[in-house]
Amino acid sequence: MANNTPYTLVTNLKYWLLASGGLVVGVVLLYVSGLPWFEDHQSFGALTSQLGGLLIASVALATMWDLVGRRSFFREMLEVLELKQDIHASGLTSIGTDYRKVVNWDDCLGSAKNLDIFAAWATTWRNSNQTNLQQLASRSDAKIRICLPDPADPNCIKSLATRFNMTQTEARNRLSEAIEGYKKLDANGSSTGRVEIYTTPVFRAFTSYRIDNQFVVTLYHHKDNRRGSFPALTCREGGSLFAFFEEDLEGVLDASTKIYP
Structure with a gap:
């Protein structure tokens, strides 16, 4: 032209x-x-x-x-x-293939007031950040919400077992262990109301963590061998990516069942 x-x-x-x-x-x-x-x-x-x-x-x-x-x-x-x-x-702020490095977890969790976890179980991440998570849950002005797959839903368990190449019993045990592990963040299992756990049969296409005004998102493999690096990104509040993940998370939480406290 x-x-x-x-x-x-x-x-x-x-x-x-x-x-x-x-x-x-x-x-x-x-x-x-x-x-x-x-x-x-x-x-x-x-x-x-x-x-x-x-x-x-x-x-x-x-x-x-x-x-x-x-x-x-x-x-x-x-x-x-x-x-x-x-x-x-x-609103993209960083991107890489290692979720441990796309954000400084110590700094983010150390100053956070609100943390939302949307994952299959995130056991490795929880163990790596155990101290930060316990400190976050101990603060009176903080709140942690965890949304996990429903261990009582057969279709959900079957999908998880297929995705992560394990038996349905192993998948159900992983979820039960994760639920108990997250409960222990709340004053070692004594309910303070600062830790909430939800379950839903929604199939996970990614893992996301909302830390105050930013999201950290990691994707999954679709190949049989789940080993290797995973794409990971962070995005800030005010951007279209943050709006998508926030709407998606809140929609899942609204349709989820609160099992703790």
Whole structure:
């Protein structure tokens, strides 16, 4: 599509006027350098000839840049700016393949007031952050909500067993252990109301942790071998990613069953 904005037209007109003027001056200098007077003043003749050639070469290079280079550079910068705008709108703050490194868990959990956990069981994560989680649960102004699969739902257990390549009994035991483990965060099992546990038959497509005004999300493998790295990202409140994960989490919690306290 042609660009007919007045500023662009004026800029292009100025460029072509200057280029035409430079070309004319260059040709004139080359012509003048061949006059008889310069035969007796060879140094001036050589200088005039070189200046003329330089002007002509400069105009040629500038024209090539304007016709090809500048437009290519502009398109490249436009792509970068559009990508930056997309990232800003989404609220994405970091991304990687190791959920342990996309965020500083000690800092986040150490200062958090609200933590929501949406996971299959997150046993490794819970054990790694046991001290931080217990300290968080001990603060009177803090609250932890955990949403786990329903161990009493046969379809849920079957799906988990298939996804994580284990027997249904193993999956049910993992869930029971996770529920008891999260209960112990609450003053070692004495209900304070600061730890809430919910169960739902919703199939997990990812694991998410909402820590105050940010989400940490990790994805799952779909291959038989579950080992390896997992894509992980963080996003801030105010972005489209945060809005999606927040709406998704709240929708699941609204349809879940509260089993503790």
